[in-house]
Amino acid sequence: MLLEVQVHALLKAYLREHRDIDWPHHLTIARLVARGLRIGRSSLIQTGTEVERYSLSYLIPALLTTENILLVVPEAWQVKLLEQDIPHLQNWLKEHQSEVELSQSKLMITSFPNWLSDRLNHLGHFPDSLPTVIIQAEDLETWSRQQLTLDLTPQDWLEQLQQANSQQHNITTVKVKITQNLYQHPPNPYGCYALDESIQIELESLWDNLGSLGLLSPVMERFWRQWQQGEQIFWASLQRETGQFHLFLAPHSVAGYLSQIWTRQPVVIMGQFIDKQITATLGLEDILQLNFAPDAQRELIQLYSPARFPFPNTPEFQFALYREINKLITNQGLVILVDDLPLKGQLAAILASEYGSRVQVETQDLPTNGILISGWEFWCEQAEPFWSPELLIMVTLPLPSLEHPVVASRVNYYKQKRQDWFRGYLLPTALNKMQKAIVPLRNSQGTLVILDNRVNYRSYGDDIIKALEPCARINNLS
Known part of the structure; x- marks a missing residue:
């Protein structure tokens, strides 16, 4: 029996028993997710509603498929999924479909930052070709940029000073200039500031000099390498009470980083509302996109x-x-x-x-x-x-x-x-x-x-x- 047919029959029976669940798109989306998992075709689905409401649409197919499945969901949802939703559905499915072997070991759960770090850094925690369901598509660009953001901390500057004793004067001079420049900015609600171009030039000169001498610390070297790639967002935060600051670096576009990972496994990406530019923003190519709107009668x-x-x-x-x-x-x-x-x-x-x-x-x-x-x-x-x-x-x-x-x-x-x-x-x-x-x-x-x-x-x-x-x-x- 095709997975889509099995999912449709069992989900329909479940909804018949749980009449308080009145979202109209469960069966359609569950069949789409099941088909995507079965044939390995990636898809992008706008659900038009909150995660809690559409979770059945991906959990039932994930529990019924014979393949190993990875769910990528926010950490805030993982405890509820593992302790309530998944055990409840497993018990119900066992009672209503004795022929299906259900094993929670087939269903792995992680957060998007953990998954993205594994994909980008080739850590091997999750095998290639592992069918993956990713929740909250509308936040993927923000989460990706956060994951790709480098943070140069006060401790990193201290370690750089210890590694380059002969350059302590130059390093300290640049640090003082950064601090002075940040204090020239009035406090704002965001707690972060742009550095003047003259300070950025001095930073470039410092990193270039330390790099030529082989004295860059690993953290500083990574920061400098990403800086040299261009098209970066650069900003700083300042603790005015202590004078300590952090420097941050993040790519303007995450598409180039993400495009290389989508082809390594079939993905079903789901979200409440999906911007029409999301495929370009996330580097998604040749992906089936389906949009469902909020119910015009029940959610008007x-x-x-x-x-x-x-x-x-x-x-x-x-x-x-x-x-x-x-x-x-x-x-x-x-x-x-x-x-x-x-x-x-x-x-x-x-x-x-x-x-x-x-x-x-x-x-x-x-x-x-x-x-x-x-x-x-x-x-x-x-x-x-x-x-x-x-x-x-x-x-x-x-x-x-x-x-x-x-x-x-x-x-x-x-x-x-x-x-x-x-x-x-x-x-x-x-x-x-x-x-x-x-x-x-x-x-x-x-x-x-x-x-x-x-x-x-x-x-x-x-x-x-x-x-x-x-x-x-x-x-x-x-």
Whole structure:
């Protein structure tokens, strides 16, 4: 019996017994995953929903196939998979299909950083040709860049000084200049800074000199080698209390690193929402891509964005914001997403003075009618949605700030390539965050409020609305 047929029959029986599982795409996606595993064809699947909801679609095929399978999932999910989901499904399958030999040893689980490190460094922990299912495709570029980022620590500088005694004066001089240059930058919310070009030239000269003398430490040599490859993002962080700093180096594009590893095994890559540029971004070639959208009946949300609202960069915005939020607050739970730290603090203080303990900042311990004030990262990066509010307010669009040195460097990279840096980088990044943010809202079929009027008056507003579909625009909340 073909794996797809077996998966379809057993999953259908499972869903018949568990009628609380109402996601409509389980059977279709499970057959696609099963076929991909059986014939070794790589595929990229947009599920349109959260990991917790679509996990059956890859777990059932992975448990039924006779091949060894590798699941690449975030560490936050691994304990639940190993201790709850997989044992539960194994027991159910044993009861309902006695002919299938199920063995957890056939199913290996690791995180994406561990898997990528093994692939790039040829560590041999996971054999080539091992069918692999990778979860959260929308985060693969970020995770890959993090894995490829080099961090030059204070301890690395100390080891370099010990290895090159004859060059201690030159090394110390450059370190002092770096520190002085970093202190010239005012503190920012990101805690990281770009170094002046003159300092970068001095660093290049130092590394070149130490390299010619054979005195570069292994860490410094690796940093210098990657620097010489070009097209790198370079930035620094500073602990102002101690004067210690870290230097970071990461590639602008991860496609070249990833393209060499996709052909070593068949992969099924799954994610909530997949940007149309993802195949180029991740170096994926000749891959079957399938897109499933949120269910238009069960996951429809309402969208309200007042047309006559001040723009975020105007003096009138903050007063209008407080007034509008007060109008929107009812006895139901709501979430307010705001990344601006001073504004977040002011908003929390003002609302707490009126609504008391209902108002909480970035916590999962909430009353049912709680008012959660949160940054985008806290809300979006939870391992699973901990709350399905009736109302979600986005104060501004989550476009990356050009004040962040990493963002500024990536924008310059796009400009040098004569590419559209806004639609190629800033906008897709914002859409990814917005799509993640509204997943819990779809569970309650709640209302999304966007108080950033650029969604109504900028040319990219239509792209934002399209990315939030299925949604029904409304003119008021009365």
